[in-house]
Amino acid sequence: MDNLNLQLTSQLIPSSVLKLLWVLFLSFLIGLEREEHRTETGRYAFGGVRTYPLIGLVGYSLAFLSNGQGLPLAVGFFAIASLMALSYWHKLQTSTEAGLTSEIASLATYLVGALVHLGHFWEASALVVSSLILLELKSALENLATRFSPEDILTFTQFLLLTIVILPILPNQDFGEFQINPFKTWLVVVAISTVSYASFLLQRVVKGKGGILLVALLGGAYSSTVTTIALAKHSVKTHSPHRYAGAILVAAGMMYLRAALLVSLFNPSLGKILVLPMGGLAIASVTGGGLWSMRSIAVQPSESAQRRKVQNPLELKAALAFAALFLVIVILTHYALQFLGQAGVYTLAGIMGIADVDPFIMGITQSASQLASLRVGATAILIATASNNVAKGLYVLSFGDRKTGKQSLVLLSTLSLLSIILTFFIR
Template identity: 55%
Template structure:
């Protein structure tokens, strides 16, 4: 507690006020819930402050000793168990949240006596938030399947349990670092999963541009293909062409973040130009999409989010394998083909997912590969990927066997926009090479 606050009011008075205030917040939320359900529910604006005061008083009498506090916890828990039993007899579908909140309130009082102000405040506020968001949190079960939850749990196991025990040192002639390799997988998967969750939560709401914005953080290539296919049944070519540009702009911001995380040298050379390219792509795409006119009725929008969860273990291990392969391949290319070979490889890698190659470059930049060469190769790979997306946009936005270059078609418009972004993406080469 700040010294200035201690000098103004007695310590015990401050503690009692904090106990009553935090307990009252919990009781107020439970009182509202009791009124809403219309049947018996444990506690309210008087009961919870009393429980908090019981915890504080018992801690004060026992001078913070654990055995009296534990016995008090058992006694309070017994009374709450009786209340819960009574609720089961009088109401259907009764939950245990009010009784659990009562136990937490008792602990809040004890924690404040022991000067654990931050912990007590965090517990109380978190409890109120969880209680208040009951409908929202229960609604999430309708948006995410048990398989999604299992996948997320597996990812947490691999990132929070396995990652810390991996050796953080290089092995073998290619200097492969197991910790950094899996850290790359965790970072990429986390960014992609964040976008995946937002798209799943939105459930197609928010329009095409929002879908492109979120999809670009997952995969701008997948987003381009999805938007091109969707444009076949939607009379808004500018909206889709601009949205494809937005997705590619987000790609540059995503790459700027990943490069900055894993190589300080590349952060100095690429963070600013990639951030500017990202903003430029999003701005041009947004203006182009907003200028579109609808001449026909707009059909309902299907979901854009990808079918595969990015935290699938197979996808994670596949990415790890591709990442290690890119590190090894880059080593041999630099050794036998020199800088031109690296640039050629970067151009070829743009045809597929550029993340494994670019993140592989973050590991070799400044070591086996010159920093300027690695920076140039990353810029080339991103530009090459934009040119490949030109082709995807053109092909998938038209019916099979009817390829044509019509300025009114979204694929043709996207061709010009993405080509412009690809050319702009090569400008860092002017000072890097």
């Protein structure tokens, strides 16, 4: 039925007429937006609801007369650009605030006419819609720019360096006795960095908003250890042990969600084994931590606690250090299995969990083929998380308020015990 309607339409209305109407419609949309802008500001601005459709028709006509040849279209583009240069010069002479938005929109309108004649309807429509979005969101985009510092832009640049510059050029093949794959190794770094960077951005967006539990949720997704130490130090300044101990338990719960996500991405078979125990531990920790935190009757923590400075998770040195540690763990796991068997892997899990649990977990996902069964890998990961929780409890006891430290050690040790118990039920 749709094809029949299209055929009838093409028979009743010539394609050239449809193209002209489409050029006029798209160009009119840009002209309408620019006319509204000129009316609101009251200052000189190039063009409006008549000028932009005319520019679109010029682009269409040149494409038609030149049969789509590039040189005539380029000459027409240069002619329109010259007129835009005169318009901009006039702005500079008459106003202290001179922007190029209208002039650039005019060049885009010229291209719309040429694209429609050449049959690129989707490209022309996408160009106009994108232009309208950018033009209408001027205030929002300018406000967004003021919210990001040069350090934030540098952080985003580093993220792009890690993901779209370094990763694609690495060879995707195994090398040496330990079957080290540079691409997969860096992909692990990218995955960890992406999760941390997403949490980093959320923390920047909501800084100063929400309570300590929101800090724990977002910080735990970023790094539960870093968040635990930060909360422990802030607990010294307040007298709210239940609130801080509960928040620290919530951050630990987010560690399980983070780990389950990463394991599922890099080793789905291992992820299927761990998704239920880790999901259960995460739910229990977040729920229990929230309830424990609500027992406190103390006042809300100071703004300085909620607006703590979040460190850049994407420093190149940190990424290289993580990659090196990941490779070391892969090698240690290989030798632990070769000489000590499962007991060696479990011992290594307990030791590595004291420091940073992420490299060990990711190392197990890549070394799973060497294990006697996936159950060994799942058990090792739960042991590492249990060890990490005990270590965090000791950190709080060392850096935090004494009552907060005692409560956190008990809560995190209980969580560790649950992790160990669950290892006996893994199939």
